[in-house]
Amino acid sequence: MEQIQDYNQISKKEKLKKWFDKITPYIFISPFYILFVVFGLFPIIFSAILAFNKWDGIGDMEFVGMQNFNRLIQDSEFWLSVYNTLIIWIIGTAPMILAALVIAFLINLKIIKYKNFYRTTMFMPYVTSVVAVTILFGLVFSSSSGLANGLLQFLGFERIDFINDPFWVKLVIASVNIWQYIGYNMIIFFTGLQRIPKDYYEAAIIDGASNYQIFSKITIPIIKPIILFVVMMSTIGGIQIFTEAQVLVPTNATAEGGSLTVVYYMYKIAFERSNYGYGATVSWGLVAIIIMFSILNWYLTTKRIKGEE
């Protein structure tokens, strides 16, 4: 009798152990999903609800329907921030990607020694903080005592009010971006270039191709997927630019509105004016813009690839 009981207990234990073995993997991966539901999924749903409400965070939420979205479409400050963001992105990203590609190509050339030295020094800015870099650039381009104006004055030019001029302030923000990411993109291009088989180049040299021909006819087509990756990442990053603008022109994003980016505008609406509902609407507007750009990107690139083939 006792033995049977023992046996039952053992099998119960075995069963429990088997069951435990089965659920172990789910336990191991559960932290991600729990955290995602609580701090990712729920906030997004909440954000969608907020966008249709008026709320200052203290009283009750007031459902206003499409009112926030109608306001967004007519909000000249919002469109100014969209315009600013796009200009910063264009003057920052396009030249940066081009320069990164050219530098990667040059470092990859056979005649260049100390490749590691070039790669490491140019990658260095990437690890520094945006805040620190922006403060430094704010000083370099400072209207009263900056290095840039000092040099301009020394060379006999007029001072430029970099921080308060709506155009120049965008250039300063873009230059922070260029400086930080040129080496990062260069490293990505460089690795892509190194994977191109050497025979391709040798064959081209034997055929008498010039450096420019090699670059445009061999290099570019082969690393096209990497170029696309870099363009996509820079677009998504560039559209969400915030810290540079906020640190450079902290008290108000004016400079006649020159440094007001979309995320900065969202930040102001939500956290300075405590208008959470409309702030959420602005963030959805920004997401719509990101999606539009992604589709445009995708459309342009697939079309171009089709056209070539």
Place this chain on the structure above:
Amino acid sequence: MRKFNVSSIIIRGVLLLGVAFSAFPFYWMIVTASRATTEIYSVPPKFTLGDELLNNIYTVFESTSFFQSFLNTLFIAVVSTTLILFFDSLAGYTFAKLKFKGRHTLFVILLSTMMIPGLLNIIPQFIMMDTIGWVGSYKALIIPGMVNAFGIFWIKQYAEGAIPNTLLEAAKIDGCTTFGIYWKIALPILRPSLAFLGLFTFMQSWNDYMWPLIILNDPEKFTLMLELTQLQGLYFTNYPLVITGTLLATIPILIVFFIFSKQLMSGITEGAIKE
């Protein structure tokens, strides 16, 4: 032959220009930090080092809570990094090496969460934190980010190739628990991929600005990046002091970079090109 020489000079010139462009702001940071306020207004600008560096460092430490914010940042970065390494490697290992129902679907869900723009979360997350009383607390900075999809993906890719199945089976036969196998066998093998993930996470945490800006309201608890902007507001006429703080905040991350630059660079390109 002559043409070759000319073009090679131009090529080297362009590269050195690139190096100068990348390195000059660091140099300028040191120059400014080593000067007195009056000296940096001079025309033409002075490009050599001054002798005020130690004075400026002393003043920064003396007149601000710079050191406190340094410790705060270090604490947050170390705790965040440790938690991410643990939870990400546990999940990454599980996806790579353990068999369970719905594994594929769950992983696809995980990957697709990476496409959601994080900025949608900022406002509702702040309201949540406010509701549960985490505004002003490090919990709000650490807990929502203590496990992430990118890291799990990263570890899984590495674990699939690096951990031999026979080793895991042998350990199982020897009576090792599932967690024990992860802890004693998988984790040591995963070390190289953990190194990159750890560095990257530490760097991001150290440099983070927007979320701490929204969450932290007590100057005692400020992170280094908030303290820097604080310095900027406080001493906007004393630039050398502001830049000294900036320099001090940048040096630790540069040291980390110089020790691990190879891992960082190869890790970043792997993430970008292999996908």
